[in-house]
Amino acid sequence: MTDFLNKAQELFPYTQTLRRDFHQHPELGFKEIRTAGIVAKELIVLDMEVTTGVAKTGVIGLLEGAQPGPVILIRFDMDALPVTEETGVSFASKNTGTMHACGHDGHTAIGLTVAKILHAQRENLSGTVKFVFQPAEEGTCGEEIGGAEMMIREGVLDSPKPDYALGLHLWNEKPLGWIGAAAGPVMAGAEEFKITVAGVAGHAAIPDNTIDPILAASHIVTALQSITSRNVDPLEAVVVSVTMIHGGDAFNLIPSEVKMEGTIRTFDLSVRENVLRRFDEIVTGIAKSMGCKVSVDLKQLTPAMINADQIAFHVQASARKVLSDSDLDTASQLTMGAEDMAFILEEIPGCYFFVGSANDEKGLNYGHHHPKFNFDEQAMPCAAALMAEAVTRLLKGNS
Ligand SMILES: [Zn+2]
Ligand SMILES: [Zn+2]
Known part of the structure; x- marks a missing residue:
């Protein structure tokens, strides 16, 4: 049995280095050129079939498991916000007026960590993992449509067509150790x-x-x-x-x-x-x-984000296994906030879950989009382990 949490913790220096680098060099929607370049490079090192330039700066990586099976799409957003950073951290934004104030720097780093973990586990994978690194989640950034919709228009849900989809958000409304994975509607x-x-x-x-x-x-x-x-x-x-x-x-x-x-x-x-x-x-x-x-x-x-019951139950089971100490919340956290992964979940059954990332003692508890927003980086290995476990189990079909 693979202990994904141990693996993710071993990889923490890698995850943290990436996250802080993305944090120092934030890029607005559809302009994630540097970020996408690093993402593509990291995926190519893992021998993945990589497509770049999807919806301008989006990156898709295909990881083939040793055995045949279903296709699962996992999505991570890469864009920053037009916010002037006030955190005072050593790795603060070098692009004045632009900041990773929503945690997408963490999401991108988590995605690359999941890629490393699953690549090392290819022998145990039955099917294909479609890694999707998406631009412009925060808005349309002057384009007619945002990142998820544009990636769909440019074929992210085709060849191979995913059977399932998973996505996540670090969540500063809740403390580190909290996991929110609910069936049904989650975002408006x-x-x-x-x-x-x-x-x-x-x-x-x-x-x-x-x-x-x-x-x-x-x-x-x-x-x-x-x-x-x-x-x-x-x-x-x-x-x-x-x-x-x-x-x-x-x-x-x-x-x-x-x-x-x-x-x-x-x-x-x-x-x-x-x-x-x-x-x-x-x-x-x-x-x-x-x-x-x-x-x-x-x-x-x-559209509203609706989690498919079976896939949500699957994520919950995965959390109970790899994050047994965590506070798993299966009640819907219905938020009136919106998230464009909903366009993907409108087409493909899946689950979008939340990983608590606030830490009051360390003062890491400002809300998303605040100029002082910062999260507890220990949430990243939790998120990566949970994603890796959920993917592996979904591909095996043993919920
Ligand atoms: Zn946001
Ligand atoms: Zn966000």
Whole structure:
């Protein structure tokens, strides 16, 4: 029997060196050129068949086991954020204004560690492991679509087509030693909306000669909150948030238009349909009733992330085996945050799990995307061991 946790701990210096190097040289979405170069080099050393330049900077590595079997895709994201680092660590970002503030430096290092572990275990592998190092998880970075969607468009789910998919996130909302692997929905589907309310500008002292888009927009903002309180089952999780509102530039002038932006988050498909319908009815109905013209631009960012029951149970069994001391949480941690691995899990049954990485004593407990975000690096061997075990067991089919 292979002790994957021991293996991962032996490899810790390798993992840590990689992670700190990626941390010092963070790259934004679709610009992970240096990172992808290191990833490709490390995979080629392991004799993998490597494809680079998928969705600009994505890298795919194929590891063939000694025996035939299913194909399992494991995905790690590589991109950093436009954040100015304030951690003060010795390996802080050298690219001012760009920072690995979500932990994707750790994910990339974990992925390469899993590659090393599984490569050494090829004799015990029945099937193919498709390592996917993905660009641009954090957003579309000026492109029409983000990294996962673009990799799918460029064939990451074809030849060979994966039978299963796994992904993970280091999770600073929970302490080191905590593992979250739940069946069913885990992260929300996200939409982005843009609304332009157009009226007729004029002097504020003669409002009857104007059509006031600020008044109409205000009613819209208020009425949109009735969707969650009056149109959705109170036990369903839904968010409708207007997060930007711009209009006017003089105290005595009613402007001609107001622009608003925001986001909608849902888990359930039929709930989503209902929310989007009410959203449109409220926005267009109120604008019309107040004499304004309105345009609504609604874009789906990601679908909801739904873990397949059987694969989630499999990950849970793997955690019980390799991380027997860990605090395994199988209840869904439903978060309204979104994650573009959901596009992959929409096509392939799989599981996206969380690995606790906070450490209060060491002050490593800032939230994801915070300028002081940093995680306990001991979470990396835990994550690598769990991923290696889950892959090996899934390929053997012994859940
Ligand atoms: Zn993030
Ligand atoms: Zn992230």
